[in-house]
Amino acid sequence: MLLSETVSLLFCLILVLAAGSGSTREHKDLCSTCRQIVDNFNKGFERTANKNFGGGNTAWEERKLSKYETSEIRLVEILEGLCDSGSFECNHMVEEHEEHFETWWFKRKTKHPDLLKWFCIETIKVCCPKGTFGPDCNTCVGGAERPCHGNGRCDGDGTRGGDGKCSCDDGYEGDFCLDCAERFYNEERNDTFSLCKECYPSCTKCSGGTAQDCEECRDGWEEDQEGTCVDIDECSSDPFPCKEKEYCLNNDGSYSCSVCDSRCSGCKGPGPGNCLACSEGYKDEEGTCTDVDECELPDKVCTEEHQECVNTKGSYKCLCESGFQEQDGVCVPQPETEESEEEPASDTEDSPTTDKVTEREDL
Structure with missing residues (x-):
C-alpha cells in the first residue's frame, strides 16, 4: 500500500510540473500573438492614413457620418488585416476581444495612444512591460531598465510567464550575470555593473588580457621561465605523435x-x-x-614476345602489341574474323580487344 501511494504521489508531481511548463509556454505564446496583432494593427493604421470613404461625395459623408480617419469603416478595414487566415491563435484572440478594439478606437485612443500597453498589458493581461515577468509582472533581476544587469536574458521578460531567472551572455555566469565565466576576466566590476573580457588564448584563468596575465595555462600550452603560457610543439615530442607515412x-x-x-x-x-x-x-x-619511366630503362621490363611497355605513375604495364591478345599469360595473334559483303572487316571502336598481358603496380 505504501509503494502504491508513493507511485501515485510521484505521478501527480510529474503532472503538476508538466502543467506548469505548459502554462509558461502558453503565456509566452499568448503575449507573442498579442504583440503581432498590435504590430499588424499599427501597420494597418499607417496603410489607411490617407484614405477616405471612396464615395462620390466624401465631404457630405464626413459631415453627415463622421470623418473616415476615426470611422468604424476604417476600424473594420484594419481589423480584417490583422491575422492570416490559417492563424487560429491570432483570429481567436481578435474575435474574443473585438469589443476592446472598438472601445479603444472610439473612447481610449486619445488618452491611451500606446495600444500594446493598453490592450496586451493592462486590459487582457497577456504581456508585461519590458524588464518584468510572470503573472504579477515582477521586476527582473538587475531592474527593468537592465535585466540581468545587461549581461543576460530574464526568463519570461515582457510576458506573463517565466520564472525571472537569468540566462547569461557568453563570458558571464552566476545568478546575477555579474561573474566572469572561465577564460574571461573582469575589466570593471561593482555591485550593479560587470564588464568581462576574454583572456589571452593560452589562458584558462587570467587577471588581464595578455599572455603574461595567465594564472593557469590551457591544455596544449605550458609556462615558460618568465611565467608566460607558450605553445607546446607536439610535433617535436618523443614519441612522434603521428602515424607512419x-x-x-x-x-x-x-x-x-x-x-x-x-x-x-x-x-x-x-x-x-x-x-x-x-x-x-x-x-x-x-x-x-x-x-621513374621504367619503359626507358636500359634493361627491358617487358620481356615476353609481342609485348610493349606503357609507363604509369610509379609503375608500368606490359600490353600486347596491336594484332595480338593475351591468352594464358602470353600474346597470341588475334583470330581472323570472316568478312561479309554487307560489312567488310575493319577495326572499329566497338571491336572488342583484349591486349593486357601483365600489369605491375608498385604501391
Missing part, C-alpha cells in the same frame, strides 16, 4: 596529422618536395620525388 603540423595549443604524398615514403610536410625518401617507382630529382 603521416606528417605533423603544429598549431596554437594543439597539432594535426596529415597523410604524406603518395610519392613519399615518409615525409616532413605536404607535397613531393618534403619526402624523407621516395616511394618505389619514384626517384629524387633536385629534392623532389618524380616518376
